[in-house]
Amino acid sequence: MSITTCIFDAYGTLFDVNAAARIAAQEPGREAFAAVWPDLAEAWRRKQLEYSWLRAITGDHTDFWTVTQDGLDWAMEACGQSDPDLRERLLQLYFELDAYPEVPDMLRDLRNRGMKTAILSNGSPKMLEGAVNSAGIGALLDDVLSVESVGVFKPASAVYDLVGARFDTDPSQVLFASSNGWDAAAASAYGFFTVWVNRRGDPVDRMPGRPSLVVSDLSDVSNLKEI
Incomplete structure (x- = not known):
């Protein structure tokens, strides 16, 4: 898919x-x-x-x-x-964190290519609302999903289940990007195509799942030809 x-x-x-x-x-x-x-x-x-x-x-x-x-x-x-x-x-x-510089253009490019875009985060709804508003990227997202709706933090599979429930997708249709190696690994084991945003050049975590792709920042996501 x-x-x-x-x-x-x-x-x-x-x-x-x-x-x-x-x-x-x-x-x-x-x-x-x-x-x-x-x-x-x-x-x-x-x-x-x-x-x-x-x-x-x-x-x-x-x-x-x-x-x-x-x-x-x-x-x-x-x-x-x-x-x-x-x-x-x-x-x-x-509560007012800046987005990384490449984020707005990357999200805009994905949406121009017909992709659905969303956040899946441990953050509470109010925290995420504050960050999204401060960064000015709300119009570039279809949804902001918080673990508070299932009452457990990542990497519990119930969190990743939220994506399919919201967007009616098979895991193989989902690209999931995280700067946390453990999060990318868990999402990969779940069945997502995962992109580990390895900003610090860390080694790959030794977990059952491995990221599908490792990039240095999010600008590389919008350059992916296979999506």
């Missing part, structure tokens, strides 16, 4: 998860934070993901905004940052 539907993970794939810490570090009066922001951003993202996996395993689900706050609190403590105003600023900025 040919690809009819292009689905994208949100955080780290469409939206720059490091932007919140990077922007805050450039603001006046945050010189101490500027010295540690890369470490904090990395720890924040790592703990955000780890907490989502642990909650999926234990069945102790909560929304992704809570997980995001928990991850930030851990990262701030680990990096010696205790300013409550900084915490609130980082959370505000996370």
